[in-house]
Amino acid sequence: MKSALKFNEVIILMVGCLFMAVSINMFLNPHNIAPGGLTGVSIIINTLTGLPIWLINITFDIPLFLFAFRILGKKDASKTLLGIIFLTASLKITENLGNINVTNDVLLSSISGGIVLGIALGLIFRINGSTGGTDLIGILANKSFPSLSVPTLMGFADGCIVALSGIVSKNIEVALYSAIALYIIVKVSDIIVEGINTSTSFTIISDKYMEIGRAITDELQRGATILKGQGLYTGSEKNVLLVVVSKKEVITLKKLVKHTDPYAFIIITDIFEALGEGFKPI
Known part of the structure; x- marks a missing residue:
């Protein structure tokens, strides 16, 4: 099997990253909803410091990628690096979408953001792609704790981020909305990857x-x-x-x-x- 990325995989990766950025900047970040992942960490830090999400995201992603580079194969490493670049660029390009104020309903924002982000991750997972984040954390942590699977470690990390969103915002409802968004993301991405049961x-x-x-x-x-x-x-x-x-x-x-x-x-x-x-x- 060739290790080079296919053109259609690059296009899907770009589209998935753009959808992720739209979800984060238009629906989730305006209400401080952090549904796990490194993007969730970026939203929390943005809430505390005001630093741009794209800058926070790449600041964490690059060191994680360098640590995980030896574990990833050549093709997976290429996809991950491109995913990090595309997502960072998309977050920067869509940075002002939060000013549109699509809705003031936090529940509707968490649902809409979860659906869009779930579609994005589903597209990326279908080509075995990655944008860095908790999947790299899961891979690295699995080396230290081999008895725990990567999905289990990712789930634990996502749960901590959801809880942290409520602590930082000093509002338990934010954590609950983040949990709703995370649940929708997982379900929608599963449907995109595996298809609807027929x-x-x-x-x-x-x-x-x-x-x-x-x-x-x-x-x-x-x-x-x-x-x-x-x-x-x-x-x-x-x-x-x-x-x-x-x-x-x-x-x-x-x-x-x-x-x-x-x-x-x-x-x-x-x-x-x-x-x-x-x-x-x-």
Whole structure:
């Protein structure tokens, strides 16, 4: 695999950083909302000192990058460095957006800022990019505390920053709004990275498993897998059908099973992600 960055990755990184800057300068910083990350630290320091967020951000990011450079691969290091540069430039360019005063509602600002920032991070994470910050802190801390995962360490750092936002502003509500924004950021970025769940798994236990299997193949054009099972109480062997379908096929499959064997036992499970033939490519 080539280590050089692709053109589309650079564009996505630029767009993601611009969205981040808009979220911070237009929605979050005007209300001192600090939803974790190094940007949250920058907002807190900006509240205390009045120093520009872009200057604070790069002042922390560059030393962190230098410390983590040996840990990152060549491609990841390039993406991280570009992410730091793009984010710093975007924060500077959008610096005056806070003067627009889009809304005075702090809750609406935390929600809007969280959505925009979540989209931005989702785009950046999709290309395995980074803008520095708590992910680098997590990587570095993981070397000292290998028993704790990087996401756990990042979550701990973000939680501390959210709490600190309330202490600095001397208003517990600011910390609560920051927590709301952080929650939205995590959820939205997950959706952008992983996509909205569109698949469902059926585990079907029936004596008429062959008839059900043929109906699935003929009517839904889906494959199915036969698993071997055994009843705990009776000790008798059971054949279990495992099939994955899209959301729009759930009702059809329920009706199909009911029509073939009304006494079948069905377990229906939402799937986080389905990859392979008939679904998303791996």
